[in-house]
Amino acid sequence: MRAVTWQGRRHVEVQDVPDPRIEEPTDAIIRVTSTAICGSDLHLYEVFGPFLDAGDILGHEAMGVVEAVGSDVSRLRPGQRVVVPFNIACGTCFMCLRGLQSQCETTQNDLYGTGASLFGYTKLYGQVPGGQAEALRVPFADYNTIPVEDDLPDERYLFLSDILPTAWQAVEYADVPEKDGTVVVLGLGPVGQFASRIAVQRGHRVIAIDPVPERREMAARHGVEAWEGDDDVARVIARTQGRGADAVIDAVGLEAHGSPFAHAAHMITGMLPDAVARPVMEHSGVDRLAALHAAIEMVRRGGTVSISGVYAGDADVLPMKTMFDKQLTLRMGQCNVKRWIPDLLPLARDEADPLGIEDLITHRGGLDIAPDMYDLFQKKSGGCVKVVLTPTT
Template sequence: MKALTWQGKRSVRVDEVPDPRIQEPTDAVVRITSTAICGSDLHLYEVLGPYLAKGDVLGHEPMGIVEEVGPEVPNLSVGDRVVIPFQVACGRCFMCERGLQTQCETTQVREKGSGAALFGYTSLYGSVPGGQAEYLRVPHADYGPIKVGTELPDERYLFLSDVVPTAWQAVAYADVPAGGTLAVLGLGPVGQMSARIGRHLGFTVVGVDPVPERRAMAERHGVSTIDLTDASGADVAAQLRERTDGRGPDSVVDAVGMEAHGAPEGAVAKAAQSAVGLLPDKVAQKVMETGGIDRLGALRAAISSVRRGGTVSLSGVYGGEADPLPLMTMFDKQIQLRMGQCNVRRWLDDVLPLVEDPADPLGVMDLTTHRLPLSEAPGAYEMFQKKEDGCVKVVLEP
């Protein structure tokens, strides 16, 4: 089959790789009909190469048609249409029973000290082949896949794999009070959806991003915006306070993560990320696991912006173990800080009715800006990273 494989920093290509097959009785094989590029994939493209090997198959936002099922998968049949959550979880362990599927004790990558295995996402998370491919082997298919209908187009359902539940969790973790104000830093796919969910739940929402097309998309959904290019992180906080009676928003979602731009330490962190990329993998892994390599502009802006007693919710991915945080400010302001990979199935009952609603209240049909064949994935990665051609979300068709 054809699949998108990692070849090195800023280098991916479509290769012929072996077809997946049933290996365990709870496996399924799914023919992929749509698969998206996630902002987290850009971390693999740029920063997290030390945890990848040439030929690793990328992608963790797929959906498709069941082609084969193992003998212990009673919930699926050949021909079913399914969305695949990005984590691999068993549904039965201590963590899964508590709605913490990304901490699944059955698939935890203990040798790396990591949580549940993820599709297409480095040796830190199990080196499980990903879904930017024609076919995908799905472990624990007796629990993971989400069976959906056949009447609606793929875009209605595809983002259940990651974007919509991740944004829902980000807003839930933000703990916005009734009638409160939510700021969303970063208006990529998760930021877009977080802002829309905030509006859907009745909050006042302000989005911050440097890219005009992203701000315009958010504004179409009733979100007021701030142009990050007109302000430093400190000025963003000042502008947010001006809009909130001088206090700052009740809650802030950081939907940016490790590659944030604009902070004073950003150039240093960017240099550190570049330097790590030049080291042998084993050495680079050690540096990443013991050093502060993240660009913390968005996180520092979130901490500075949020009102005293407010909540900061992190949905952007961070990778450094020793990043310096302004703990004195966090303590003084009594800030709550919540974070983590999304527990997709925990939020399914909340989000599935919304994506199936004919009114499309979250605007899932207004998120994809580029639909391309899998063969054009290398160029799509470059376009998405450089934010060219108004690119917000790319969906690939194998």
Template sequence: MRAVVWQGKEKVGVDEVPTPRLREPTDAIVQVTSTAVCGSDLHLYAALGPFMTQGDVIGHEAMGVVTEVGAQVEHIKPGDRVVIPFQIACGHCWMCDNGLHTQCETTQVREHGTGAALFGYSALYGQVPGGQAEYLRVPHADFGPIKVPDDDEPDERYLYLSDVLPTAWQAVQYAHIPAGGSVLVLGLGPIGQMSARIARHLGAETVLAADLVPERLAMAQRHGAHVLDLRDIDDLGAVVRDLTQGRGPDSVIDAVGMEAHGSPVAGAAQKVVGLLPDAVAAPLLKTAGLDRLAALYSAIHTVRRGGTISLSGVYGGTADPIPMLTAFDKQLTVRMGQANVRRWVDDLMPLVTDPADPLGVLDLRTHRLPLAEAPHAYEMFQKKLHGCIKVVLDPMA
């Protein structure tokens, strides 16, 4: 079958790889009909090379049709249309029972001290072949796959249940925006877009959304956010205080994370590390503090005293300098983490299936391309070319 594989720093290709087969009685095989490129995939593309092996199949946002199931898989069957959560969770360990599917004790990657295994996301998270492919083997399919209606709606109606929507929903839940309160969303990629929409849907009175890419700002504005163009702002804190009774927003959602290509200093550091042998580079990437922290600093600077910061953007280093004095002095609450997809599906499914499309899921994808054009898709997404906000790849084209 054809699949998108990692070939080296900032280089992916579409190669022939073995078609997956059932290995365990809890497995399923899914023929992928749509698979998206995520901002987190750019970390593999540009920064996490020391944890990648040439030929790794990447991608963690996928949906399709079940073709085969193991003997212990009962809630789905061949022919069902399903969305695959990006993390692999068993559904019955202590962590899963408590809604922390990203910390699943059955699939934790203890070798690297990380949480649940993820599809297509480096040795750090289990090196499980990903979903940017014609077929996907789904471990723990007795729990993970989300069955969706077999209707005439385009895949984009449901695809974002794999990652974008649960991540944005959790980001808003973790932000603890008071009823009628205010929130600032930093970064208007797919997660930021949906965070702003969900915050409005759940009752935030003031939704501020900051970015510097015109197409992203325009999309957020048409969904009701008060957009802030960072190209025209010298002091974001002063601007948002003027819009929030002089205090700052009740909550800030950081939907940026370690976007190295947007940070010259972090980008240069990661390039240096990328030149080192993997055995040397891997520990440095874990501990050297190479992340872009501008968004986090902005969150701490702009949120009101006693407010909440919700981190949904991925940070990778463990030695980053955090302004703890300011965070302590402002008595801030910070919540963070990868989304526990299955925890939020019951909240999201009625909104996704609503014909009125209250979250605007059909207004997120900007490009749909054949799987064969994945290298172009990655470059376009990384460089924000041609108004690219969300790319969906079609393995059947």
């Protein structure tokens, strides 16, 4: 089959690779009809090379049609259409039963002290082949699939694999007490777009900040106050009676602009041999924290900072005095996809498309466009917000 593979920093290729096969009786094989490039994939493209091997198959947003099932799979049948959550979870352990599928005890990665395995996401999270491919092996397939039985197009459902639940969790974690509270969203990539729309739907005033004009224009179509970001902390405080926002959602993460020291550290680490770079990143890594520091400054006292952007540094310095003095709540973590599907599936099916799901995709094509799309998405050029690839039909 054909698949998008990592070959080095800022270098992906579409290659012929072996077809996946049933390895455990709880597996299923999915023929992938739609898959997407996620903002989290750009961290692999730019930063996480020491935890990848040339030829690793990328991608953790996928859906398709069941082609084969293992002997212990009871809820799926060949020909069934399903979405595949990016978490690989068992559904029966202590964590899964508490809605913490991203911490699944069955698929945790003890070697690196990390949570549940993820599709297409480095040695840190299991090095499981991803979904930017013509076919995908899905472990614990009865649990790690979301059946969709109607004829709505893939684009209505594909984002249930990651970015829609991630955005929903970000707003849930923001925990804005008043219906008309003010939520600031930092970053208008795919998760920031959906988080903004979800907060608007809940009746909040939403201010979203991003330097890219096309992303601001998209957000504005959905009732969001979209700002470019000049002197954004002072502006937020001035527009919120001098208090700051009730909650701030950081949808940017570790590669935020405006952090030159950490950016230089990323570049230097990326040049080291993998055997040296891995322990450096594990124990001494730093993130580009401009967005998180801004969030801490612009949230009001007693407010909440909800972090959906990926962070990976264990040597990050945070302003603990300010955070303690302002009595802030921080909530964060990989999304627990299955926890939020009952809330989101009716919205995805709604003919009115209340979250504007269809107004997110800016670029489409077959697998062969993936190298160019990674470059375009990483540079935030060409109006690129979300890329959907169609490996098979």
